[in-house]
Structures are given as structure tokens and as C-alpha cells.
Amino acid sequence: MKAICAKAVLLTLCLTLGATSSGFAYSFLDLTSITGGSNGSFVGTLGGVTVNGAITTSSPGFVLNTPTTPTNSWELSTIDNSSPQFSYSTVYTPTIALTDRVGYTSFVGSINPATITITFSAPVTNPIIDVANLDEMQITASGAMSLILLSGNGGGGDGLQVVGDVISDANPLGVGQDPSDPPLLTGDRSAYGSVELEGTFTTLTLNVVNNGNGDGGSFTLVTPEPDSLVLLGFGLLACAGAIRRKLAQ
Secondary structure (H helix, E strand, O other), X not given: OHHHHHHHHHHHHXXXXXXXXXXXXXXXXXXXXXXXXXXXXXXXXXXXXXEEEEEXXXXXXXXXXXXXXXXXXXXXXXXXXXXXXXXXXXXXXOOOOOEEEEEEEEOOOOOOOEEEEEEEEEEEEOOEEEEEEEOOEEEEEEOOOEEEEEEEOOXXXXXXXXXXXXXXXXXXXXXXXXXXXXXXXXXOOOEEEEEEEEOEEEEEEEEEEEOOOOEEEEEXXXXXXXXXXXXXXXXXXXXXXXXXXXXXX
């Protein structure tokens, strides 16, 4: 009877773990402040980790935008968790109904090279960058072991692509879209999607540049966290092992 009970406990634990096979919950960047301009910066949290971002550039043509900067809607930042930009499961993995985002403008007439340096108060492993309206500009993620395209609107010669450590639009002829509009999946389109940066970071460096035609868009950061149910399952498995050993005595 004792052996039967032990087997029943183990079977229940296996079923519990199978139901949570994804193993991860996700936290999105929660901004608390943003300073606009070519010396722009932002502050927020990512899964309990404090995040500080700042621009370094010799060109005034690349700027971070505040939520009230007089520009197009797809270039604005959001710090009140009201943007639906990353809610579209057709292009983002994972998704969230409403969140914040860092908005930028890279003006026409210069390639506007700039570096966005993001520091974390504690190490962050395998963060995900979600990009929106990425068109004329490309992003090089420095220091990542590799970049993995998780999902996006690429295909048919346009949309999001990852080549080496560079995130870009396959054919930079897209049209800016409001965050409330589902990203285009066919035809001429800007790049949208999720890219995982493999590695553990206390500092993340994003080098940005455009081809002179200008661009505007936004991005956010996402971090995977162990799912509490999975952690509970592992704890229960350890307990079950102890019980089984006790019964065998």
C-alpha cells in the first residue's frame, strides 16, 4: 500500500510538470522615467532588476522621445503601461496586452550613428528585445553570444531579419504604423518581432545606425523568469524522493 501511494504522488507530480512545460514566465520593461533628446536616457525595472539606459552619440540626429514629444505615434515612448504595441501574437513571443516602450527618432539626412548603453543592477540572462517599426535603421547587439530570431513579420523579401549580430529590415521601404494597428505581414512593411540575445548581461550595448533616410520606432526588453509552478513542482519532486527513500527503509 505504501508503494502504491508513493507511485500516485510521483504520477501527480509528473502531470503537474507536464502542464507547465514552458517553464518560464516573462517580465517586460516597466519604465519610470525618460529624458528625451540626443543625450536621452531612461530608467525602469525588468523583473525586479533596475534598468538604466543612456545614449552616446556625436550626432544630434538620433534622439529618444518622451511620451509627449511632438512626433508620430509610433515614435513615442510610453511610461504608463498603456501601449498595445507588443500584444500581437502574430509577430511577438511572448506577448503582453499593455506595456511601456522606448521610442526614438533618427532624422533624415545623416546616418546618425549612436550607442544605447543599458545597465542592469543584477545579471540578466538571455534577454529578449522586441522591436517595432524598424525600417531604415539597424541595431547591432554587442556582446551577445548569438542572436536568435524568436518570431517576427519577416518573409517574402521584407520584414524582420537577423544576420549575425545585426537586427534589421530586409527591405527598408516600410510605412510607420500606430501601436494600435496590427503589424503588416505582407507587402512593403517595417520590421517587427522578438529577438533573444544569448548570454548573461550586466551591460547591454545596442549600436544603431540608419542609411540616411531617417527612421522612427520603438523597442522594449523582456526577461524570462522561472515559472513559480515549475519551481513548486521541483520542490515537490524532491519531497517525493525523500518519501520514497523513507518507504524503502
